Amino acid sequence: MWTPDEIARLCYEHYGSRLPKQGKPEPNREWTLLAAVVKIQPITGQACDCPDKQVQVTKEVVSMGTGTKCIGQSKMRKSGDILNDSHAEVIARRSFQRYLLHQLHLAATLKEDSIFIPGTQRGLWKLRPDLSFLFFSSHTPCGDASIIPMLEFEDQPCYPVSRDWAHNPSMEASGNLEATEDKRKCEDPDSPMTKKMRLEPGTPDRKVTNGVAHHQSFGNQGSGPVPPSVSCSNVTSEELATVTGMAPSGAKVVDVYRTGAKCVPGEVGDSGEPGVAYHRVGLLRVKPGRGDRTCSMSCSDKLARWNVLGCQGSLLMHFLEEPVYLSAVVIGKCPYSQEAMQRALIRRCQNVSSLPKGFGVQEVKIQQSDLLFEQSRCAVQAKRADCPGRLVPSGAAISWSAVPEQPLDVTANGFPQGTTKKGIRSLQARSRISKVELFRSFQELLSSISEDKWPDSLRKIAFSEGSWILFLMIHMN
Numbered sequence: 001m002w003t004p005d006e007i008a009r010l011c012y013e014h015y016g017s018r019l020p021k022q023g024k025p026e027p028n029r030e031w032t033l034l035a036a037v038v039k040i041q042p043i044t045g046q047a048c049d050c051p052d053k054q055v056q057v058t059k060e061v062v063s064m065g066t067g068t069k070c071i072g073q074s075k076m077r078k079s080g081d082i083l084n085d086s087h088a089e090v091i092a093r094r095s096f097q098r099y100l101l102h103q104l105h106l107a108a109t110l111k112e113d114s115i116f117i118p119g120t121q122r123g124l125w126k127l128r129p130d131l132s133f134l135f136f137s138s139h140t141p142c143g144d145a146s147i148i149p150m151l152e153f154e155d156q157p158c159y160p161v162s163r164d165w166a167h168n169p170s171m172e173a174s175g176n177l178e179a180t181e182d183k184r185k186c187e188d189p190d191s192p193m194t195k196k197m198r199l200e201p202g203t204p205d206r207k208v209t210n211g212v213a214h215h216q217s218f219g220n221q222g223s224g225p226v227p228p229s230v231s232c233s234n235v236t237s238e239e240l241a242t243v244t245g246m247a248p249s250g251a252k253v254v255d256v257y258r259t260g261a262k263c264v265p266g267e268v269g270d271s272g273e274p275g276v277a278y279h280r281v282g283l284l285r286v287k288p289g290r291g292d293r294t295c296s297m298s299c300s301d302k303l304a305r306w307n308v309l310g311c312q313g314s315l316l317m318h319f320l321e322e323p324v325y326l327s328a329v330v331i332g333k334c335p336y337s338q339e340a341m342q343r344a345l346i347r348r349c350q351n352v353s354s355l356p357k358g359f360g361v362q363e364v365k366i367q368q369s370d371l372l373f374e375q376s377r378c379a380v381q382a383k384r385a386d387c388p389g390r391l392v393p394s395g396a397a398i399s400w401s402a403v404p405e406q407p408l409d410v411t412a413n414g415f416p417q418g419t420t421k422k423g424i425r426s427l428q429a430r431s432r433i434s435k436v437e438l439f440r441s442f443q444e445l446l447s448s449i450s451e452d453k454w455p456d457s458l459r460k461i462a463f464s465e466g467s468w469i470l471f472l473m474i475h476m477n
């Protein structure tokens with residue numbers, strides 16, 4: 001069928017050849033994340049007489065997104081003309097919705113072949129049975145899936161810290177670790193302190209060759225800073241159970257990779273204890289903001305929701321007999337835990353009940369590729385060597401959809417790149433994947449279909465100029 005490396009390579013090649021230079025990271029200074037939806041379709045005419053024979057498939061990228069940012073709650077707009085969340089995973093999914101809208105238009109107007117075929121009820125459609133879609137992300141999604149064990153032989157974003165050190169901040173520590181506040185700063189991978197800190201002597205470094213991450217030992221680097229060590233005896237068995245259960249047999253867990261996503265109000269919250277007990281797993285989280293708190297759920301939470309409710313959204317569901325689910329999720333080369341991905345996307349949703357007919361928690365296939373995205377933070381850091389200045393995330397996001405008209409969209413701060421404050425309310429200041437523009441595409445789909453062929457759920461709704469905003473707010477949030 002396909003391998004994770006084939007999917008990653010396909011997406012990286014598509015990024016290089018189909019996405020414009022505009023919106024991509026500035027070389028040696030910026031990095032970004034990449035996500036995509038890939039259509040999988042068996043090649044027709046294959047002989048199926050041998051059950052062990054691998055089915056040959058075609059693989060096509062139908063949507064792609066890049067981005068690392070989201071806006072704070074004070075910048076959100078009821079008009080739906082701004083992108084609240086521009087993380088790559090969200091951009092790719094919204095681009096996928098645009099693709100699905102176009103495919104529904106093809107099906108409804110009988111103009112060309114479509115991925116949809118007529119359903120059993122009037123006005124409803126369903127996905128062709130030979131098609132499936134998988135999701136690719138160059139990095140582990142933020143939130144719960146990113147809380148994974150850090151082993152003693154891995155690169156560490158900050159030094160492991162012992163409880164003794166945490167309870168006695170005045171105790172002198174090597175390097176810049178002198179107080180609890182500094183500990184908090186070093187836990188933020190984007191903080192200046194983290195970028196200045198050197199790796200522990202003997203810790204392996206990664207270099208990138210032909211898209212593949214390799215490990216290289218530093219060896220003895222002289223009298224570098226020696227961090228305080230964490231001992232399993234200092235952490236309770238309960239705190240260690242979840243994290244160490246994700247580690248390879250015999251490997252020593254010295255810490256966990258941090259996620260910047262914050263627990264939603266009402267959750268128990270993270271313990272904040274140093275080392276492996278810092279996070280509590282399985283919780284709902286919102287993306288972090290720079291001062292202004294966001295209302296955007298973490299990408300782990302959103303992928304979990306799509307794995308239950310589908311990727312199509314409630315607007316498109318009016319036209320579909322069943323949800324459009326992802327059959328697989330592939331993650332690029334990065335810190336990764338199969339256990340954490342399974343927990344974040346599948347297991348913590350197992351108790352969800354009272355779902356409408358056709359909906360349910362999917363046993364999505366989860367795999368990792370060995371290929372590193374060339375514009376990921378890790379890859380750019382390895383290439384830039386002694387370049388001056390900080391390495392920062394790109395402020396732009398790129399959307400691409402497999403549609404014939406204007407497939408590309410480059411945004412910054414939720415609006416098309418280059419939008420001025422004066423022009424914000426204009427039609428040109430709307431991203432093509434914003435709520436209001438996706439709704440406009442939905443209206444165009446409706447107008448192309450005679451009302452007697454509308455699905456029953458829409459036949460009694462009048463889309464007057466005054467009522468569509470309310471309908472938009474209900475269906476697009």
